[in-house]
Amino acid sequence: MFIIRYKNIFFAISGILVLLAITAMVYKGFNVGIDFTGGSMTEVSYTNARPDIAKLEADLKDKFPGSHMQIAGEKDLIVRTRDLTDKEHTDLVQALSDNNTSPLTEKQFSSIGPTIGKELRSRAWAAILTVLLGIVLFIAFAFRKVSEPISSWKYGLITMISLTHDIIIPAGIFAYLGYEVNSLFVVGLLSILGISVHDKIVVFDRIRENLRLRVGATFGETVGKSLEQTFARSINTSLTILIVLGALWYLGPDSTRDFSMLLFTGVAIGTYSSVFFAAPLTVLAERFQTQPKKGKK
Amino acid sequence: MVKQRIFASFILIVGLAVGYFIYASEPGISGAIQPLGSSYLSKFKFKLGLDLSGGTHLTYRADVSKVAQAEVGNSMDALRDVIERRVNLFGVSEPLVQLESGGFAGNEQRLIVELPGITDVSQAVAMIGQTPLLEFKTERPAGPEKDSIAKAIEDYQKAKTAGQEPPFSPLLFQDPNYISTELTGRYLKKATLEFDSQTGEPKVGLQFDKEGSDLFAKITKENVGKTVAIYLDNSPISAPVVREEITSGQAQISGGFTPVEAKTLVGRLNSGALPVPIELISTQSIGAPLGEKALGGGVKAGLMGLIAVALFLVLWYRLPGFIAVLALAVYVVIMLAIFKLIPVTLTAAGIAGFILSVGMAVDANILVAERTKEELRNGRNVNDAIREGFSRAWPSIRDSNISSMITGVILYWFGTSLVQGFALTFILGVLISMFSAITVTRTFLFSLGVTAKNSLTSFIFSSGFHKQ
Numbered sequence: 001m002f003i004i005r006y007k008n009i010f011f012a013i014s015g016i017l018v019l020l021a022i023t024a025m026v027y028k029g030f031n032v033g034i035d036f037t038g039g040s041m042t043e044v045s046y047t048n049a050r051p052d053i054a055k056l057e058a059d060l061k062d063k064f065p066g067s068h069m070q071i072a073g074e075k076d077l078i079v080r081t082r083d084l085t086d087k088e089h090t091d092l093v094q095a096l097s098d099n100n101t102s103p104l105t106e107k108q109f110s111s112i113g114p115t116i117g118k119e120l121r122s123r124a125w126a127a128i129l130t131v132l133l134g135i136v137l138f139i140a141f142a143f144r145k146v147s148e149p150i151s152s153w154k155y156g157l158i159t160m161i162s163l164t165h166d167i168i169i170p171a172g173i174f175a176y177l178g179y180e181v182n183s184l185f186v187v188g189l190l191s192i193l194g195i196s197v198h199d200k201i202v203v204f205d206r207i208r209e210n211l212r213l214r215v216g217a218t219f220g221e222t223v224g225k226s227l228e229q230t231f232a233r234s235i236n237t238s239l240t241i242l243i244v245l246g247a248l249w250y251l252g253p254d255s256t257r258d259f260s261m262l263l264f265t266g267v268a269i270g271t272y273s274s275v276f277f278a279a280p281l282t283v284l285a286e287r288f289q290t291q292p293k294k295g296k297k
Numbered sequence: 298m299v300k301q302r303i304f305a306s307f308i309l310i311v312g313l314a315v316g317y318f319i320y321a322s323e324p325g326i327s328g329a330i331q332p333l334g335s336s337y338l339s340k341f342k343f344k345l346g347l348d349l350s351g352g353t354h355l356t357y358r359a360d361v362s363k364v365a366q367a368e369v370g371n372s373m374d375a376l377r378d379v380i381e382r383r384v385n386l387f388g389v390s391e392p393l394v395q396l397e398s399g400g401f402a403g404n405e406q407r408l409i410v411e412l413p414g415i416t417d418v419s420q421a422v423a424m425i426g427q428t429p430l431l432e433f434k435t436e437r438p439a440g441p442e443k444d445s446i447a448k449a450i451e452d453y454q455k456a457k458t459a460g461q462e463p464p465f466s467p468l469l470f471q472d473p474n475y476i477s478t479e480l481t482g483r484y485l486k487k488a489t490l491e492f493d494s495q496t497g498e499p500k501v502g503l504q505f506d507k508e509g510s511d512l513f514a515k516i517t518k519e520n521v522g523k524t525v526a527i528y529l530d531n532s533p534i535s536a537p538v539v540r541e542e543i544t545s546g547q548a549q550i551s552g553g554f555t556p557v558e559a560k561t562l563v564g565r566l567n568s569g570a571l572p573v574p575i576e577l578i579s580t581q582s583i584g585a586p587l588g589e590k591a592l593g594g595g596v597k598a599g600l601m602g603l604i605a606v607a608l609f610l611v612l613w614y615r616l617p618g619f620i621a622v623l624a625l626a627v628y629v630v631i632m633l634a635i636f637k638l639i640p641v642t643l644t645a646a647g648i649a650g651f652i653l654s655v656g657m658a659v660d661a662n663i664l665v666a667e668r669t670k671e672e673l674r675n676g677r678n679v680n681d682a683i684r685e686g687f688s689r690a691w692p693s694i695r696d697s698n699i700s701s702m703i704t705g706v707i708l709y710w711f712g713t714s715l716v717q718g719f720a721l722t723f724i725l726g727v728l729i730s731m732f733s734a735i736t737v738t739r740t741f742l743f744s745l746g747v748t749a750k751n752s753l754t755s756f757i758f759s760s761g762f763h764k765q
Contacts, residue, residue, distance in 0.1 A: 086422040086577065107587050109418055113578035115405075116356065127711035134703045142696045184646060187708070187719050191653060194704035194723070198660060198697040205693035233667045236613065240606050240663070241656035247602035248652050253591030255348065256649045263653065 004224040007280035014277045017269075018165055021172020028175050033182035036121045038114030040084045044096055046075045047103040053077075059095050064088075076107065083111045124186040128167075131190055135197050136160045139204070146208050149219050150285050158285065159200050162278040166196045170266040179258045188262040195241060195263075196270025199234055200278050206230045207282065219286045223279050231275065238271035305744040308627060308737055315630045322637060341637045346644035346718060349592040351585030352413040353421045356397075357575040359406040363477055364573060373406050375483050375572040380408060383425055389415055408575060418582050430571045431482030432528040433513075434475035435520050447473040475526045475533075478516055483572030484509025488563045491549065499559035501550045501566070510546025518542040529562075595648035602652055603629065606659060614666045620741045621662035628658050628733040635725055647718035654726025657701070661734030664690040683742050687735075694734065701727045 003010065034041055053069055060067050060079075067081040077096065084092060089109065097104050140156035167189045174181065206226035216222035242264060249260035322338035347354050364372045373396050384392045393411035415421045437443050450473060486509070489502040505513055516525060517539045526536040527550050535550055554562065607625070610618035632651065636643060669686030677685060705727060708720035 083579075086419055086580075089580070090419050105584065106416065106582070107584040108582060110581035111579060112581075113356075113358075115358075116579050123711050127707055130711070131704050131707045134707060135700050138696075138700050138703055142699075183716055187646060187716050190704060190708055191650075191719075191723070194701045195653075195657065197700045197704070198657070201697040201700060202664065202693045205696060209689070209692075229671065230667075233663050236663050236667075237660045240609060240659045241653070243605045243609060244598075244602035244652050244656040247605060248598040248649060250598075251594055251601055252598035252649065252652075253594035253645045255591055255645045256595075259646075259649060 003227055003276055004220050004280055004283055007283065010276040010280060011284075014165055014273065017169050018172075021169045021175075024172040024176040028178065030175050030181040031178045033180040033185075034080070034083075034110065034112050034117070035182040036117050036124070038083050038112050038117035040081050040089070040109070040111035042079045042081075042089070042092060042096070042109045043072070043107040044077050044079075044093070044104045045073075045107050046077070047105070048075075049102075050075050050077060051098050051102045056096060056098070059098075060092075063095065064092060083113050120183060124183070127186065128189060128193075131193050132160055132163060135163065135193065139197075139201070142201075143204065143208060146211060148211065150282060150289060154285050155204055155282070158278055158281045159197065159204075162200065162273045162281065163193055163196060165277060166266060166270045166273050167192055169269045170262050173265055174258075174262060179261075184256065184259045185262065188259050188266065191263060192266030192270060195267055196274065199238070199271055199274035202233060203227065203230050203274050203279050204282075207279070220283045223283050227275055227279050234271055234275055238267050241267050301740055301744040305740045308740060309623075312627045312630055315634045316626075319630060319633045319637065341640075343637060344640040344642045345588075345592065346642045346647065347411055347413060347581075347588070348583050348645050349588045349595075349643060350413050351416055351583050351588040352411060353415050353418055353580070353582040355410045355412075355421065355425065355577060355581075356579040357408040357410070357425075358578045359408055360574045360576065361406050365479075369406065372483065372572045373408075376408060376575070379571055380410060380425060384410065384412065389413065406573075407578075414585070416582050416584050418580055421582075422577060422580070430529070430574050431485065431566065433478050433480040433516065434472070434526045434528055434533075435478055435516060436523045436525075437472070437474055437476045443473055446471050475528075475536075478512070480505075480509060480512045480516060481572055482566065484512060485566060486546075488566035490560055490563045493551070498551060499554050499556045501554070501559055501562055503548045503550065503566075505546040505548070507546075510544065513546055513548065514542055514544045591645050595645060595652075599648065599652050599655075603655060606655065610659065610662070614663075616745075617662070617666040617669065617742065620738055621659060621666065623741060624662060624733045624737040625655065625658060627737050628730055629655065631729050631733070632722075632725060635729070636722075641721055641725075642718060644718040646716070647722045650719040650722035651726060654723060654730065658726065658730030658733065660697070661690070661694045661730065662738055664694055665734070665738065680743070687739060691735075694731070698727050698731050 050071065053071065056077075057067075057069055060069075060081075064081045067079055070078045070080075072078050079092065079096065081092070089111065093104075093106060094100070096102075136156040136159060138156075139159050140153040143152040143155045146152055146155070170192065171189065174185065179185075203226060206229055207223055210216065210222045210226050210229075216225050245260050245264045245267065249257060249264060252260060318338065318341075322341040323343065359373060359376060361369050361372060377394055377396055381392075381394045384394060389412050391413055393409070395409050397407045397409055398405065410421075410425060412421050437446075484505050486504045486506040489504070491500045491502045492498065493500055520539045521541060522539065524536040524538050526533050527548075528534065529550075537549075537551075603625070607622045610621050610625075612618070614621065632654075635641070636651075641647065665686050667686075668690045669682045672682035672685045672689075673679065675682075702724065705720050705724035709717050709724065
């Protein structure tokens with residue numbers, strides 16, 4: 001199987017992608033949404049023409065320091081500030097309407113206190129780490145009868161490594177594009193974990209079965225054979241998921257658009273990594289085990 | 298095989314019935330045509346979240362620091378009841394008032410208020426927040442504690458008048474003269490407007506409930522000859538001297554009110570004095586047009602996604618693909634019916650979770666179809682190949698779905714309401730899709746009863762574009 005033979009090339013591709021993603025995260029940083037930082041977001045739509053933004057900005061500068069404006073559509077305006085009390089919110093809308101000279105309707109408003117933001121952030125981390133751990137433990141359990149040639153916890157560990165790979169890359173793309181990181185982003189990452197572990201289990205399950213049936217002379221050959229057999233399923237399943245996600249991306253509501261993009265890339269990367277990264281890793285793990293002194297060759 | 302066919306027809310009939318239920322209970326889609334039973338069924342309409350229907354979501358933090366640990370639950374329940382009464386007064390349809398424990402150790406008590414259709418945040422906040430907080434306090438006994446509070450306040454004022462940075466101390470928030478008692482507006486049965494028979498001064502008469510009367514009796518008994526201060530929204534209004542123990546549970550506030558002030562106060566007290574102070578910590582409001590647009594987008598995306606997946610399955614997997622589409626249709630109607638019956642509040646994130654689950658539900662079908670094809674290639678007849686395909690695909694279907702359940706449950710566990718909406722549809726999706734893939738697909742495939750092996754059967758059971 002070519003994938004096993006050229007596995008170092010695929011490891012290199014994955015390594016480069018992960019590095020690029022981390023670089024994007026470190027250098028560009030995440031555009032963290034108000035869910036996680038606390039703050040407010042007001043979206044208004046002007047009935048007539050949108051007033052001069054520079055003037056509005058100057059008006060807001062004293063009262064709402066650190067506010068940030070962003071135009072949207074033809075007549076809409078999104079303003080971000082620190083979290084606001086009810087009174088401040090009324091003042092803000094008043095200021096945006098230029099003291100009622102530019103009539104507007106408020107499309108949405110959210111204000112989130114800093115404690116809630118902090119709490120959501122820590123909960124998000126806890127959820128991601130718990131899901132990863134839960135999956136590893138489950139896989140180690142599900143493959144407990146498979147101990148030859150590599151033990152079941154190694155399947156768990158390999159799954160965790162490749163799952164981390166699967167969420168780091170889309171997260172890096174998010175950072176690069178400057179999309180907003182909010183609760184939905186975390187939901188997206190967790191769903192990627194959920195979908196992509198499906199793929200890994202299907203491939204590992206086939207390896208498990210083929211080991212029992214003694215398909216292939218070496219472990220590498222068994223893995224290669226298993227990949228060949230599950231290849232069509234991997235592609236077709238992720239194709240159906242990509243179809244629905246594509247529909248959600250193009251036709252779905254604005255609020256879940258970035259989310260579908262995240263999932264779309266995540267599912268694609270997840271399928272890629274099941275076949276080209278996780279499975280070859282099992283072969284690598286076996287090499288390390290049987291020839292510990294010589295290293296990877 | 299006869300049994301399989303009967304069962305297959307049964308599934309189809311039930312599927313159609315459930316489909317009809319969904320259609321008839323949604324006046325939005327059936328439109329002017331009134332399907333049979335729609336007037337009854339319309340109470341099973343989809344429950345839409347605020348982000349789809351428009352409305353306001355408010356989160357309050359309740360300050361329970363002054364409430365005894367054991368009493369926190371009761372006070373919070375009382376708080377919810379009061380706010381509920383307030384909200385109902387304003388005639389919002391289907392408001393939601395619920396309690397939540399937040400914070401890192403779950404020690405922060407919160408109150409969530411959802412007001413569908415109300416997008417004017419100021420109006421909403423005003424309607425909830427202006428409830429008065431009524432407290433009864435007794436004299437603080439002389440001692441070092443009293444002195445230190447008084448000193449802290451004195452220091453603060455001195456520094457302030459001198460134009461210096463005033464020293465901060467938590468003692469500043471305390472009253473040097475009075476300490477809180479357990480008696481608050483929570484125990485109020487009703488308030489009435491009264492006028493003093495001699496001076497004609499307006500007064501507010503208070504009647505406590507049973508528990509409040511006992512507390513009031515105890516307080517008055519212990520404080521004969523001393524003052525008991527009545528605080529409203531943290532400021533003292535009056536501090537009458539107690540002459541004797543009062544067991545009737547009646548009290549009066551005379552704080553130099555104008556008749557109008559007294560009347561508003563009575564109204565506010567009657568609609569409920571807050572048992573604990575609350576503070577607004579987060580607000581979210583979404584205009585109805587934005588919600589409608591999001592809903593339309595979600596429905597359109599779901600439909601187009603489904604059609605595209607169905608086309609792909611039929612074109613690629615032929616007969617098993619067609620069966621998978623039927624199983625998928627059964628899956629979709631069951632899920633929608635569950636959304637209506639539980640009911641699950643649908644949000645944009647929830648719809649996304651559902652659409653995603655449609656994609657994932659197909660996975661089991663693809664696994665089985667691929668496996669069946671392999672067995673056919675190994676020379677088995679169709680029926681045996683299907684049987685073998687199922688039993689071989691089962692371990693991976695089982696294991697992958699269990700791991701999805703783990704993800705879903707953890708999501709639900711850690712999630713905020715937004716995440717939980719997604720997690721719930723996701724968990725339901727995994728469960729129902731296992732059922733539809735195993736039971737429905739299996740029954741349909743076996744009820745076909747194809748045992749022959751010829752070019753036609755091998756064509757309709759194989760896939761892709763390659764030659765046989």
